[in-house]
Amino acid sequence: MKLFRMLGRSIRDAFKSAIRNFSLSLASISCITITLIIVAIAIMASFNVNNFTDLIESDLTIVAFVENDATEEDLKQIKSDINSLSNIQEIKFFSKEEVGEQIKQESEVFEVVLEEFKDGESPLKDTYQVKVKNIEEIKRTAEKIKKIDNVAVVRYGEGMVEKLVSAFDSIKKVTYGIVIALIIVTIFLIINTIKLTISARKREISIMRLVGASNFTIKTPFIVEGMILGLLGSIVPVIFTTYGYLAFYRHFEGYLYSQLIQLIKPEPFIYQTSLIVIVIGILVGMIGSASAVKKYLKI
Amino acid sequence: MDLIRIKHVEKKYKNGVTAIQDLNLAIEKGSFVFVIGGSGSGKSTLIKMLYREEKPTKGQIIVGGLDVAKLKNKKVYKLRRKLGIVFQDYRLLPKMTVYENVAFALEVIGAKKDEIRVKVLKAIEEVGLKNKIHNYPDQLSGGEQQRVAIARAIVNDPKLLLCDEPTGNLDPEKSMEVMKVLDNINKTRGTTIIMATHDQQIVNSMKKQVLILKDGHLVNFKEKGIYDNEAI
Numbered sequence: 097m098k099l100f101r102m103l104g105r106s107i108r109d110a111f112k113s114a115i116r117n118f119s120l121s122l123a124s125i126s127c128i129t130i131t132l133i134i135v136a137i138a139i140m141a142s143f144n145v146n147n148f149t150d151l152i153e154s155d156l157t158i159v160a161f162v163e164n165d166a167t168e169e170d171l172k173q174i175k176s177d178i179n180s181l182s183n184i185q186e187i188k189f190f191s192k193e194e195v196g197e198q199i200k201q202e203s204e205v206f207e208v209v210l211e212e213f214k215d216g217e218s219p220l221k222d223t224y225q226v227k228v229k230n231i232e233e234i235k236r237t238a239e240k241i242k243k244i245d246n247v248a249v250v251r252y253g254e255g256m257v258e259k260l261v262s263a264f265d266s267i268k269k270v271t272y273g274i275v276i277a278l279i280i281v282t283i284f285l286i287i288n289t290i291k292l293t294i295s296a297r298k299r300e301i302s303i304m305r306l307v308g309a310s311n312f313t314i315k316t317p318f319i320v321e322g323m324i325l326g327l328l329g330s331i332v333p334v335i336f337t338t339y340g341y342l343a344f345y346r347h348f349e350g351y352l353y354s355q356l357i358q359l360i361k362p363e364p365f366i367y368q369t370s371l372i373v374i375v376i377g378i379l380v381g382m383i384g385s386a387s388a389v390k391k392y393l394k395i
Numbered sequence: 396m397d398l399i400r401i402k403h404v405e406k407k408y409k410n411g412v413t414a415i416q417d418l419n420l421a422i423e424k425g426s427f428v429f430v431i432g433g434s435g436s437g438k439s440t441l442i443k444m445l446y447r448e449e450k451p452t453k454g455q456i457i458v459g460g461l462d463v464a465k466l467k468n469k470k471v472y473k474l475r476r477k478l479g480i481v482f483q484d485y486r487l488l489p490k491m492t493v494y495e496n497v498a499f500a501l502e503v504i505g506a507k508k509d510e511i512r513v514k515v516l517k518a519i520e521e522v523g524l525k526n527k528i529h530n531y532p533d534q535l536s537g538g539e540q541q542r543v544a545i546a547r548a549i550v551n552d553p554k555l556l557l558c559d560e561p562t563g564n565l566d567p568e569k570s571m572e573v574m575k576v577l578d579n580i581n582k583t584r585g586t587t588i589i590m591a592t593h594d595q596q597i598v599n600s601m602k603k604q605v606l607i608l609k610d611g612h613l614v615n616f617k618e619k620g621i622y623d624n625e626a627i
Contacts, residue, residue, distance in 0.1 A: 098505045105502055116490050303486055306446075307547065308476035309503035311469060394468060 102313060110320035113297075120293040121325060127289040128329025128377055131282040136337045136373050138278050142271035143369070147360045149264035153231045156260075158238050158252040161221040166246045171222065177244045178226060183237045186227040192220045221248060231261055283380050290322060290384040294392070301392040311393050318389045319382055326381025327374065334370040341366050397421040398555060398587050399445065404454030406440050406611075414440035416611040418454070422589065424554070427581045429598050429620070430591040432608035433627050438591040441608065442559045445589065446480055447471050459554055476504060478555040479548025479586075483563040485540045487532040487547075493519065494528045497547045504551070518546040521583075522576050538569030542576055549580055556580065558590040562597060570597060595622040 114121045162174060171189070178187055190198070196218065200207040213219060226241065228234050234252055242250040294301075304314045345362050352359060399422040406415040414437045422428055430438045443449040444456060447463050456463040459477045466474055487496050497518055501511045519525055522542035532540050541561055548556055558577070562570035574597055581588050592598065598605060598621065605620025606613065609627060 101507070102505045299486070300488055303488060303499070304503050305471070306475060306480055306486070307500035307503060308472045308474075308551070310472045313503050313505070 103316070106313075106316040106320050109317040110324055113317065114321055114324055117293060117297070120296060121328075124286070124289045124293055124325045124381075125329045128282075128286055128326060128381065129332045131278075131285055132330055132333035132373055132377055133336050135275070135278050135282055135376060136333045136369060138271075138275045139369055139372060140337065140341055140365075142268075142275050143365070144360055145271050146268055148357045149267060151358055153261070153264065154227070156227075156231055156234065156253065156257055158226040158228065158234065158241060158250060160224040160226060160241050160244075160247050161249040161251075162223065163246045163248045164221060166222070170246045174224065174244055174246055178224060178241055181237060181240055183228045183230055183233045184226060185229045188225045190223050190225065192218050192222055195220050195223055231257075232265075234261075279376060282376070283383065286326075286380045287384040287387055290325070290381070291388040291391075294318065294385070294388045298392045301389065305393070314393060315386065315389055318385045322381035322383075322385025323378050324381070325385075326377035326379070329381070330374045330377030333373050333377070337369050337373060338366045341369070396424050398424045398459055399589075400455075400457040402455045404444070404451045404456060406437070406444060406449060407452045414611050415444070415451070418611075418613055420606070420613065420616070422587065424587055425581070425585045427578070427588045427601075427603040428590070429601070429603055429605045430589060430608060431593060431598060431605060431622060431627065432614075433593070435610070436608040436627070437611040438608055439559055440611075442557050442589065442591050445555075445557055446478060447474055472504075476551060477553055478557060479545075479551070479553040481541070481544050481548050481556065481558040481561045483560040485532070485537075485544045487540060487543055489532050492529050492531055493524060493535070493543050493546075496532070496543055497550050500547050500550050514550050514552075515546075518550040519543075521549070521580065522546045536569065537565050538572050541565065541569075541573050545573070545576055545580070549584065549586065552584070554587060556586050556588045558588065558592075560591055560593070562592065562594055567596060570594060571600075574601060595624075598622040 160174070160178070162171065166174070175187065175189065178184060196210055199220075200210060210218075226237075228237050234257060235254075238250050238252045238254075241247060301314055342362050345359055348359065350359050350361075351357060399420070401418055401420040404415055404418040405413070407413045414435075418441070430441060432438050440449060444451055444463065445458060447466055451464050454464070458474060461474050461477070463474060488499065491499065494515060497515045498511050501514060506514075516525075519528060522545050524539060524542055524546065527535060527539060532543065535543065541564075545556075545561075556577070561577075562573055565573065577588055577590070578601065580586050602619045604616070604618055605622070607615040607620075607623060607627060614627075615623070
């Protein structure tokens with residue numbers, strides 16, 4: 097009973113003092129707001145970068161060209177041999193004719209060139225297109241496929257793929273690094289602002305100590321207040337995330353510069369980001385207050 | 396019975412100053428004691444050690460059965476709930492009314508609302524501020540502010556009331572008003588009062604126990620004492 101009463105009072109006092117110390121509260125809230133907007137941008141940017149690198153990676157395939165004299169039996173054998181490898185996600189077969197059709201559709205020049213060949217003299221080969229599970233292992237997998245009987249040539253964009261994969265890997269690491277660094281900076285910034293607001297109230301804390309309030313009782317309202325400030329501070333960033341990203345997505349119609357760079361669909365992405373922003377705001381407000389008030393509990 | 400027992404207490408500050416030296420003292424329940432002495436005599440240090448703002452470097456201090464020197468920082472509130480403290484600078488919260496300031500002391504220790512109301516009104520009435528209950532501290536005179544601080548100190552019915560120069564900022568007339576309030580509390584509630592002061596007139600007119608400190612030593616402790624300029 098007593099605990100509930102004290103908690104109720106803590107929450108009431110937290111609201112009261114947030115209002116009574118309005119200018120200080122506003123300073124903390126503004127600080128939280130600005131830094132959370134930056135964090136939100138960083139989160140959205142990093143998620144998008146990861147999204148399109150994942151998309152591009154998932155498009156990468158190994159193409160295995162089959163020898164011209166391979167029989168139906170051989171084709172089946174190749175398929176089962178490829179399937180028995182560990183890193184295989186998906187395998188698709190395209191006959192010469194299908195490959196021809198695809199090429200013809202892509203360019204008129206190819207169409208004219210292919211017309212020149214008679215049936216049976218086609219320069220094209222039956223192919224298997226293979227998607228791998230782990231893109232970093234693509235080279236090793238391609239080499240294994242090449243060793244299979246009746247496989248003539250294997251292509252996977254040698255050189256280019258390796259560069260792309262390592263570039264994407266660095267991009268991902270860098271964006272994660274930026275987000276984490278920003279969150280840490282935010283925490284420090286907010287802790288310092290809250291410290292300022294609390295040092296303005298050390299008198300109140302020392303009086304609480306003098307009249308016999310336990311440290312728990314003193315800390316709780318400040319922590320609740322920190323949570324409230326964090327929550328209030330995340331309102332603008334949440335609006336910014338939701339409407340800002342929506343506007344951004346619509347303006348670029350879902351793509352950035354080329355069809356290759358696809359943006360993440362706004363729903364449910366904006367809600368997830370908003371939730372992350374709110375949680376960071378509340379946690380940071382809480383941690384900031386708790387660490388700031390600690391200093392004054394020793395008088 | 397003794398409420399306070401001080402045995403061989405020494406207080407040395409980190410800067411090397413020895414504020415109290417080998418102090419031995421027992422103060423009975425219900426007594427009213429003036430602690431007098433010049434600047435640097437150790438009056439304030441003695442009061443501060445009693446409510447554990449300062450820890451003695453040597454010796455033992457027992458207040459109401461609690462060994463103050465051994466009290467951990469986290470447990471200090473247990474001692475503070477047994478005593479009331481009044482300072483020269485009142486230490487009221489400026490953004491709270493008289494009622495709220497007094498109620499604050501009970502709220503932070505988790506008292507019930509009805510209980511708070513009854514006790515707060517009683518304490519405010521005792522210090523004679525019933526008609527100023529909704530005023531803020533800056534709307535009150537110094538004497539009135541000090542009486543609010545006294546109401547806050549006694550609202551939890553402490554056994555001991557510590558006063559560190561409570562009349563230091565007040566003119567003689569207001570000082571006497573405050574003294575009347577304190578005397579009344581001592582008589583009606585039986586609260587033990589220890590008051591550090593250098594106000595000669597107050598000490599001489601009240602005729603209470605007087606404890607004289609000089610350079611951290613106990614010089615004299617007697618009933619119905621007077622302010623002995625020579626001893627100081």
